[in-house]
Amino acid sequence: MNLFANLTNVLNSDVLSRIATYIDEPTEKTTKAVNGLVYTIIGGLMKRTTSEIGVNQLYNHIQKGRYDGSLTENLPAVLKDAALTNTLITQGNDVISHLLPAMKSSIGSMISGYAGIRNSSSIGLLGLTTTIVLHVLGKQVKDQKLDADGLAASLFSERDAFVNAVPEDFMPQLVEKVGLHQVVAGLAMPARRTTAEPSGRTTTTVTRPTISYEPTDDSDSENETLTKWGVGALIAVALAVGGYYLYQNTQKYSNGEEAIEVTSMADTVQTDTVARSLAVPKDSTAKTAPKPAPAATTPVAATSAVATGGLTQQLAPYLGNAALPKGRIFPLTGITFQPGSLSMTAGAQATVNELATILKTYPQLQIQLVGYANDATGEFTNKSLSFKRVNQIKQQLMASGINFMRIDAIGRGTGVAKGDTSRIPKPTLKKIDLKVVVK
Incomplete structure (x- = not known):
């Protein structure tokens, strides 16, 4: 019996009715919210266990919190006691703050809008549902005698069931809010804490005693502190390098030296910007030296864009001009689909390949694909069809090597x-x- 079947047995109609009474929401809306939270928590834990520290943290919380399935055996009776129910909510919200840091409020807002309940109710349900899910996972760990790696592998074995179980109208916002792109696409894998030696024996890279690998509860804050120091150091280095670069260019121009021509597309734009800002009117060579590189990218591309309408010709002048702001929208007229289906029409693949080439040419470029559909059949809604189409394009771009x-x-x-x-x-x-999000 899989994880979702176990959760369905635990979260039966009697339990859901009692939960609805406790949060003072309609049973139908409460059921929808709890189901949405189950998908959110399971998906979030899958994503979390793609890192070694995430694997250890999940296992650590299950062991330290004594999540062994004992709660699920007497859940209806526990829910009769308001004080015990509140304790479960508090416990679950504390765990979710460590396993999915900084996501509690955003998940609450998502579930509130999805199920049509109060935001305070969704936060309460998040804590309670998290506790129940961990007890179901803990029972699995206990019954099957799983270690941390086994728990992560068992969790990922539910990926197909997870993808099939999530409702189509909930999947897009769940993927975007929790960041489940790679999980849904089947590209994510659970992190493993074991490696094989050349002799064929398997050894553990982290010792098994609990104290040797269990992180403390404030590990996220420690990582955050280290990250802040690392970012600060990088910024300081970048400012020092930038100041030295500007000083050197200023010295060259003041001595009448010509700007050095740069061959790469990204560097050409940056060099042109600096050259124009530091150009000295009396030095005619300094003003004309950078012109050949932009002429090959921006002006020529702008001329051909009107004539051919190719995606590259449309994007190149915009992406090559640092002065133009981000946020511009370009219609992908070359990518179309057969009515009511996910099958691309002839020639659409060429545009997808062209888009992949553009993303590789401009490594800083970040985009948003926005789909619309009005031709859904009984199999899809227009909402789900529009998402599945753009997600299909995204998967192809990822397969070509785009992050x-x-x-x-x-x-x-x-x-x-x-x-x-x-x-x-x-x-x-x-x-x-x-839509161009970052140039």
Whole structure:
């Protein structure tokens, strides 16, 4: 029996009814919220166990908190006691703050909007559901005698069941809010704390006694402190290098030296900006030296963009001009799909490949793919169809070597809000847009 089946048995109608009474919300909405939280917590724990410290922390909390399944055996009776229920909520919220740091409020807001309940109710349900999920996982650890690696592997064995169980109308916001892109795509794997020696024997890289590998509860804050010091050091180094670079360029221009021509596209833009800001009017060579490189990228591309309409010709002038702000939207007219399906039309793949090349050419570029659909069949809703299409493009870009963090995928259905009361007819949309988030 899989994890979701166990949770369904534990969170039966009697339990859900008692929970609804405790938080003073309708049972139907409470059930929807609890189900959404189960998917959120399981997905978040999968993502957490992709790192070794996450594997250790999850196992550590289960062991120290004595999550062994004992709660699930008498849950209805426990929920009759308001004081005990509140203790479970507090305990669960404390754990979620360590396992999914800085995400408690955002998860609460997401569930509140998804299920239509108060935000305070969703936060309470988050704590309670977390405690129940950990008890179900803890019982699995106890019954199967799992170590930390075994727990992580067992959790990831539920990935397919997880993807199939999450409702289509909830999946897009869950993926974006919790950052489950690689988990859903099947690209994430659980971190392992064991390695094989050349002789074929398997040894443990971290000793098994609890005290040797269990992190303290404030490990996240320690990591955060180290991160802040690291970022501060990097900023200081960057400022020193930048100051030296500006000083050297100023000295060159004051001595009448010409700017050095740079061949790479990204460096050309940066060099041009510095050259223009430091150019001395009396030195004509200093003003004209940088011109050949931009002429090959920006002006020529701008001319051909009107003539050909190619994606590269449209994006190159914009991406190559540092003065233009981020946020511009480009329609991906070359990527279309067969009606009501996820099958691309002929020629669409070429545009996807071209987009992958652009992302490799501009390594700092981050984009958002926004999909619209108005041709859904009985198998999909327009909302889910629009998301699945842009997510399919994202998966192809990731397969070509693009980091998933550089690509956002959002499905907006027909583009017409359900709550629109303006009574002004609005056309439904069927297209895919590309928004430049970072240049």
